Amino acid sequence: MKPNNASCDVVWLGNGQTFGALAYACLCLLLLSIRSGTIANAQDEDQPEPEVLITVSISPEARVKASPGSASRVLRQGEWTEFTVTIENTAGITSPLVIESEQQMRDEGSGSLREPIEGSGSLREPVESSGSLREPSLDRGAVHDADRRAVHDPERARWMRLDWDAEKPLTGAPKETRRLRIWSRDHGVRSAVLNFNAGQGTQDLGFRSDVLLSFRVLAK
Amino acid sequence: MRTEPRWVKALGHDRARIKAPWVVKLAHLVVGLQPMVVGLWLLVGVSTSRGNVQDPVAADEGMTLPSVARVDAQPLLLLTKRLSEALETIGSPLNASATAEIATLAEEPDDAKVTATIQRLLDPLCVAAVEISPDGSVQVIAGQNVTVEENGWRAMLVKVLNHANVQTQLQTRSPNALPIPTGPQDEVENRWMSLNLHNERPLDTQLSGLELEYRILLISSVRVGTQLGKLAFSPSGENGTWANTNITVETVPATKVEFRVTDADGSACMGCFEIRDSLGRVYPAQPKRLAPDFFFQTQIYRETGEAIMLPRGTYTVVCSHGPESVPETKTIQVGEHPIVIDYQVERWIDTAKMGYWSGDHHIHAAGCLHYENPTQGVHPPDMLRHIMGEDVKVGCCLTWGPCFDYQKQFFTGRPDDVSRYPYLLRYDVEVSGFGSHESGHLNLLKLREQIPAGGDSKNHWPTLGLNTLKFAKRQGAVTGTAHSGNGLGQVVGRVAGVDGPHKLPCFDIPAFNGIGAHEFIMQVTHEVDGPDGQKVPAIDFIATMDTTREHEWNIWYHVLNCGIPVVASGETDFPCITGERVGLGRVYVSLPGVLNYDDWVEALRRGESYVSDGSAHLPNFQRNEDGTFSVDVAARKAGFPDIDVELIANGYPIEVQKVKANGTLQTLTFAAPKLEQSSWLAVRVFPSAHTNPIWVKINDKPVRVATSIEWCLSSLEQCWREKARTYAPAEMGDARAAYDHARKVYQGMLNETK
Numbered sequence: 001m002k003p004n005n006a007s008c009d010v011v012w013l014g015n016g017q018t019f020g021a022l023a024y025a026c027l028c029l030l031l032l033s034i035r036s037g038t039i040a041n042a043q044d045e046d047q048p049e050p051e052v053l054i055t056v057s058i059s060p061e062a063r064v065k066a067s068p069g070s071a072s073r074v075l076r077q078g079e080w081t082e083f084t085v086t087i088e089n090t091a092g093i094t095s096p097l098v099i100e101s102e103q104q105m106r107d108e109g110s111g112s113l114r115e116p117i118e119g120s121g122s123l124r125e126p127v128e129s130s131g132s133l134r135e136p137s138l139d140r141g142a143v144h145d146a147d148r149r150a151v152h153d154p155e156r157a158r159w160m161r162l163d164w165d166a167e168k169p170l171t172g173a174p175k176e177t178r179r180l181r182i183w184s185r186d187h188g189v190r191s192a193v194l195n196f197n198a199g200q201g202t203q204d205l206g207f208r209s210d211v212l213l214s215f216r217v218l219a220k
Numbered sequence: 221m222r223t224e225p226r227w228v229k230a231l232g233h234d235r236a237r238i239k240a241p242w243v244v245k246l247a248h249l250v251v252g253l254q255p256m257v258v259g260l261w262l263l264v265g266v267s268t269s270r271g272n273v274q275d276p277v278a279a280d281e282g283m284t285l286p287s288v289a290r291v292d293a294q295p296l297l298l299l300t301k302r303l304s305e306a307l308e309t310i311g312s313p314l315n316a317s318a319t320a321e322i323a324t325l326a327e328e329p330d331d332a333k334v335t336a337t338i339q340r341l342l343d344p345l346c347v348a349a350v351e352i353s354p355d356g357s358v359q360v361i362a363g364q365n366v367t368v369e370e371n372g373w374r375a376m377l378v379k380v381l382n383h384a385n386v387q388t389q390l391q392t393r394s395p396n397a398l399p400i401p402t403g404p405q406d407e408v409e410n411r412w413m414s415l416n417l418h419n420e421r422p423l424d425t426q427l428s429g430l431e432l433e434y435r436i437l438l439i440s441s442v443r444v445g446t447q448l449g450k451l452a453f454s455p456s457g458e459n460g461t462w463a464n465t466n467i468t469v470e471t472v473p474a475t476k477v478e479f480r481v482t483d484a485d486g487s488a489c490m491g492c493f494e495i496r497d498s499l500g501r502v503y504p505a506q507p508k509r510l511a512p513d514f515f516f517q518t519q520i521y522r523e524t525g526e527a528i529m530l531p532r533g534t535y536t537v538v539c540s541h542g543p544e545s546v547p548e549t550k551t552i553q554v555g556e557h558p559i560v561i562d563y564q565v566e567r568w569i570d571t572a573k574m575g576y577w578s579g580d581h582h583i584h585a586a587g588c589l590h591y592e593n594p595t596q597g598v599h600p601p602d603m604l605r606h607i608m609g610e611d612v613k614v615g616c617c618l619t620w621g622p623c624f625d626y627q628k629q630f631f632t633g634r635p636d637d638v639s640r641y642p643y644l645l646r647y648d649v650e651v652s653g654f655g656s657h658e659s660g661h662l663n664l665l666k667l668r669e670q671i672p673a674g675g676d677s678k679n680h681w682p683t684l685g686l687n688t689l690k691f692a693k694r695q696g697a698v699t700g701t702a703h704s705g706n707g708l709g710q711v712v713g714r715v716a717g718v719d720g721p722h723k724l725p726c727f728d729i730p731a732f733n734g735i736g737a738h739e740f741i742m743q744v745t746h747e748v749d750g751p752d753g754q755k756v757p758a759i760d761f762i763a764t765m766d767t768t769r770e771h772e773w774n775i776w777y778h779v780l781n782c783g784i785p786v787v788a789s790g791e792t793d794f795p796c797i798t799g800e801r802v803g804l805g806r807v808y809v810s811l812p813g814v815l816n817y818d819d820w821v822e823a824l825r826r827g828e829s830y831v832s833d834g835s836a837h838l839p840n841f842q843r844n845e846d847g848t849f850s851v852d853v854a855a856r857k858a859g860f861p862d863i864d865v866e867l868i869a870n871g872y873p874i875e876v877q878k879v880k881a882n883g884t885l886q887t888l889t890f891a892a893p894k895l896e897q898s899s900w901l902a903v904r905v906f907p908s909a910h911t912n913p914i915w916v917k918i919n920d921k922p923v924r925v926a927t928s929i930e931w932c933l934s935s936l937e938q939c940w941r942e943k944a945r946t947y948a949p950a951e952m953g954d955a956r957a958a959y960d961h962a963r964k965v966y967q968g969m970l971n972e973t974k
Contacts, residue, residue, distance in 0.1 A: 060621040060653025061588060061661075061796045062706055062735045068424065073387065090621075092658035094942055095710060095733040103298070157294055157326065169733065172658070172945060189385070189430040191295035193302070193422075199734060200709040200768055205589055205799050206309070206516060207422035212302050214295060214428035216385065 053083035053180060054211055056196050058170075062091040063204035066196045066211045073213055077187040077220040080163065085178045087170065094172045095198045103192040105158045105185065159186045162194075170198065187219040285349040285363055285379055287339050288432045290332040295430045297325055300338055302422045303377075303434055310418065310436070311502025311518060312375035314341075335432065339379075342434050347376035348465055350453045352384045358463040360453050366467060368441050369531030370474040373505040375418070378435045378453070385429045388455050392417050392437065393462075396449035413449050413469065414440040418507065427455065438507055441471040474529035476558040479522040483541070484567045490608035491563050492801075494519040494538040495530070503530055511598040512605045516589045516799045521609030530554045541565040542578075542611030542803060543834025546883075568856050568883035569837060572613060572642065576808040576839050577815050579614035579824070580607070582650065582663055582702055582763060582791030583802050585630070587622030589795035596626035600638045603802075604645045612803035614820055615645045616665055621653020624678045631670040635817050642815045650702055652735075655681025656688045658946035659939075660738035661702035663763060663791075664688075666821050668695040683948040685739040686746060686958045689758040696751040698825045699759050703793050705767030707734020708775060715934050717927035722906055723770050725777045725871040727931055732939040737762055737775050739943060741935045742958055744784045745965040757786075760825045765790040765805025765833055766797045769907035775935070777871035780900050780913060781928030782969055787827030787912045807831050808839065827912035836863060836909040837885075841902070843914050847892030851903045851911065856883035866906070869899045870925055898923045926973040933966045 051071030058064050075081045087097065163181035170176065184190060195203065195210035203209035300322055304314050313319070318341045325334045346363035353359075368374040380390065396413040403411060418436040419425040427433065441447060452464035481491040495503045502518050509515040519538075522528070532554050539561075540547040546566040552559065571578060584590070586597025600617075607615035617636075619627040630636065631647045639645050649670060651662040655678065662685055672691045674680045682688050692699050710731035717727030732738045743759045750756035762779075764772045779786050790807040798804055809820050809829040823829065830838045836855040843849050855863045860881045866873040867890040875890045893901070898921050900913035915923065940959050947955040 059588070059796075060657055060735075061703070061793070063588065063796060073429075090653060091735050092946060093707065093734050095707060095731060103294075157297070159294060186292075186294070188292050189295045189428060190292070191298040191428060191430075193298065199707065201797070202706070202734070205795070207305070210422070212298075212422060212424040214299075214387065214424065214430065216387070216429050 049177070050082045050084045050179065052086050053213070054194065054196075055086045055088065056097065057088045058091045058093060058198060058202075059204070060090050062093050062198065062202050063208075064097075064196045064198050064202050065204040065208040066194065068211050068213060073215045075182055075184045075190075075215045075217045077184050077217050079220070080181045080183045082179055082181045085180045087176050087178065089170055089172065089174060089176065092172045092174075093198055094169045095202075096167050096169050097178070098166045098197050099162060099164050099180070100195045100197070101160070101162065101192055103158055103160050103190075105161055106155060159190050160184050160192060182215075184215070184217045187217040190215050190217050285339075285343050285346060285361060286351055286381055287343075288335060288381060290335050291431045293325070293328070293331040293334040295428055296334060296338060296432060297322075299428055299430065299433050300342075302424075303342075303436070305422045306418065306420070306436060307375060309420075309422070309506075310375060310438075311496075311506040313500045314345075315499060318342075339432070342377055343379060345377045346379045346434070347437060347439070347467060348451055348453070349379040349381060350390065350455070350463075351381040352386060352455050354383045356384055356386075356456065356461060358453065358455060358461050360451065360463045360465040362451075362465040362467060366439055366469045368439055368469060368471055369529075370444055370471055371440070371442060371529065372474065372503075372531065373414075373416075373438050373440045373508050375501075375507075376437050376439060378417075378437050380427060380433050380435060380455075382427055382429065382431055382433065382455075384455075385431070386455055387426050387429045388457070389419070389426045390417060390435055391454045391458065393452050394450050394464075396447070412441055412443040412447055414438075414442075415451075416507070420507075438505075439469065440508075441469050444471050444473045446470045472531045474531050475554050475556065476527050477530050477552070477554060478525070478527040478558060478560045480524050480560050480562045481522065481541075482524070482564045484565050484570065486564075488524055489541060489565060489611075490521050490523045490605060491565070492519050492521055492540045492542075492609045493561070493563075495528075496536050498534055498536075503535070504528060510594070511602040514589075514598075514606075514795070514799070515591075516795065517801065519609075519801070521605045523608075527558075532556070537561060539563040541567075541609070544569050544571065544611060569854050569885065571808055571837060571839065572815075574839055574852075575810055575812050576829075576837075577613040577642070577811055577820055578611065578803065578806045578808050578834075579616065579790075579820065580612045580792050580794070580803045580806055581614075581616040581665060581700070581761075581789050581824070582766070583607070583615055583617050583794040584620060584650075584796065585617050586627050587620060587653075587796065589799040590622075592623060596623035600630055600636045600645060600647075604636070604638045604640065604643060606802050607645060608640070608643045610801050610803040612806065613642050613644065613815060614809075614817065615643070615802065616663070617645055617647050618650035618663060619647060619670075620650040621657075621678065624654070628670060628677075631667070633668050633670075644815065644817050644820075646817055648697075651681065651685075651688055652702065654678035656683050656685040656739070656946075657735060658683075659685050659943040660707075660740055661735050662688055662692075662759075663700045663702050664692045665698040665700075666818065667692060667697050682951060683946060684951045684955050684958065686743055686748070686758060687951060687954060689743060689746075690748045693748045693750055693756055693758060698761070698821045700761035700789055701737040701740050701759070701763045702791070703735070703767050703797060704737035704740070704763050704775065705769075705771030706736035707732055707738060708736055708771040709768060712938060713934065715927065715930045717931065720872045724773055724906075725781070725928065725931075726770065726774050727927065729931070729934050729938055730771070730775075732935065732942045736767065737772065738939050741775070741779070741932060741939050742962040744779050744782075744786055745962040746958065759786065761787050761789040763791045764788045764831050764910070766793050773904075773910065778928040778931045778935075781870055781923060781925035782932055782966065783898075783923040785827070785913075785915065787825070787829070788831050788910060789824055789829070790831035790833075804833060805831070806834055808837065810839070830909060830911045832909040833907075836881075836905040838865075838903050838905065838909050838911045840887075841911040841914065843901070843916070844889075849890040849893075849901060849903070849914070850887055851890075852885055852887050853879050853905075854883060854885040855879060855881040855905065855908070857881040857908070863905050863908075866904050867893070867901060868904060869893055869895065869901050870923070871928075897921070897925075922972075924969055924973045926970060929966055929970045929973065933963070933970070936962050936966065 052069030053071040161183040191214040349361040351359045397415040416438040454462040483489040537550045635644045635646045708730035711728040713729035746758040747755040790805040792804045841851040867875045902913045904910040
């Protein structure tokens, strides 16, 4: 149980004695650690999984099919949103699962946004270059102003970043889940096609290896 | 009190949604006085909740459907691209000029211009517009009239103006599209239409939330003439808000079009026909096809005496009969009276007359692109029609995971009774989706028993591929891999060696993380019991021609370089790797005289064959008495004036000759190679064709190429690392022993080279 109200007040033992100074310090450190989230606790583990954005099915013939899940397709401009991708691997293959999208932003050397950088753990956060991030307002007129600047961007069609470990092999288990994080440069409605493959030529036929998703991106 | 007409009730909308109360009154008239009303509407047009039913000209002028001044171009362009792809997929493509103009919009910086242009191009194709107000109320506005052929389907667009930015699934219905069975007798006449909002891939099933987008509506009519009907939409589910409009549908009568098809020699045969009208729309309509016509193909297969129905008009018909034929394009005019399409096949080569019988050892009647309803896959007559139409003489139809328990009934241990000489269809098994599939799929041909003892389905099969092969080989089956290059693309290491042209051979170590020729690297070192107890190779062939050529041929070369005589066969894995057609990958087996399945598959096992995609042929590869090699070559490849024909030794080219790809057959002779070690030699036309090897011994020693043996040893270890987890505990002992055996065999070969 998470001790949200944990404090470092004097801790009394049952027989009326107090801890020694060292023990007291250790206990305080422990409680602070729990409160700051650096030590996992049961409640954290019980937090709900992000919603399933996409279910990937790998057929016995190793054909990769992707279908939209039930997650709300809402992003927030300039922030990462985390989703779950469920993988049903009936072929038992262990190759990496790759996502490709023509809506992913290209690597930028001197664009309005710097490259995402390594943040804490495996998460990567984009940072703003000074004054160059478009700052959209909430009213629609301002949206259009922002987009009028955007239309001169030859990369208009590329509006998002994906955070996905494309080198991690599948486990071969019949079912596993992965995290996918999406970051949007723009706001408004934005659409993307995400294509999945588990190696060259594994995409299923008839557009079944990709999903068309449209997001409502809330202005920053 | 007067009751509402049934369709008003059926629509389920609240009356407030109908902006004009007189529409309700009109509904009463439609029910009671339909014939009179029809005539009246034809004369003066039909008022709707917002405007008039528009003729095409008015719609073309863009004056009727409400429009949006500007939406963001990014989602609009992507959604329009997917819409265009969806229309192409169902055989109703946008015309070329519209497609080209849409393509230019990617460079248009002004979103308002993009928005206007998309509406100008697509509005004329709309049967209606659905306008969703910010408060969620809905209006439907009539658009273009619909012309549909009798019993055919027409794809129309529906414009959605989504001011509420909802991301729900749009739904449609009509009182004219209610089912006739179980309906009241007095409604039968009124139920002449069928509707289907096409939400299949590549579309998203739900609305994007963008203020402007277009959806596809399929409309069909069973009654010839002009009909007036209702069309209702709801963005909020069955019990949500519905609104409707009137539509006019003109159903034009269809005319019988019969086929007369003969092969080049005048004998009857099955033709392949792709039929499109002047707008590029495919007939019969793809979205409503059932076998023998496959919904995922544009073509159909027909023979003499068979017919289809087409509405009056001009059509382009592309006729063919497999890759050995020269496709012919005909223009036909369909009028009031039945006509005949007369197609005589022109061949640029006839390999059967040269004693080479084409085959595809890996096609499916269920799974992948096939449907599971209304039947679990398709049936033998359907598959026979397709192999006949593509001129595949032997079709090996393999039952596998999906629909296994349904399809297994077609296994007989001999060619199916539907076979029509020289076209033979036989059912066997691909171990896929069960048993040992995770360590690499296996094709089991010429089985006598379809299922191992201990069960009657797919759930008790061995998990070790070698044990599967033992089951097959005991009954005299011919065995091989499937889609061999799968899982051999990712590189995890390398051994010393010199890569050849096309990276053939290549000394990178693949990941062995898929379902291709994986455990194969172990299986090729084993002999198992044959039907008479004699030891036979566990695996006979490696499947080629349907995965990345470098990957599938590379592992084959390395195994051959160990002196292991595995042969190549050709497959398509239809409709999993492709649904385009059967026989895209083939094996051409030399068999003098009359074709029969057992002899054909045994000749395949012996490697008396070449593999090809059908565009290049390499029959009669031989070593002559003077040490030279010769082969007959013919190729016909659009866009390739010349092809390189390479003689290779142990995987490396030693002589290359250029040949014109003009379809003529010629004999090439290659100089006697100066071989310093025992070698296998073959001829290839990369990536289209490959012969099986001829073995040449020097000093009576076997072929042993040390670098390739090292490659096989490293690959064996990589395969074990990846696949050990896939073996059941009960078979783990067998698995360890089988891999240990392979290690010893390869190591022994390596020792021979030192």
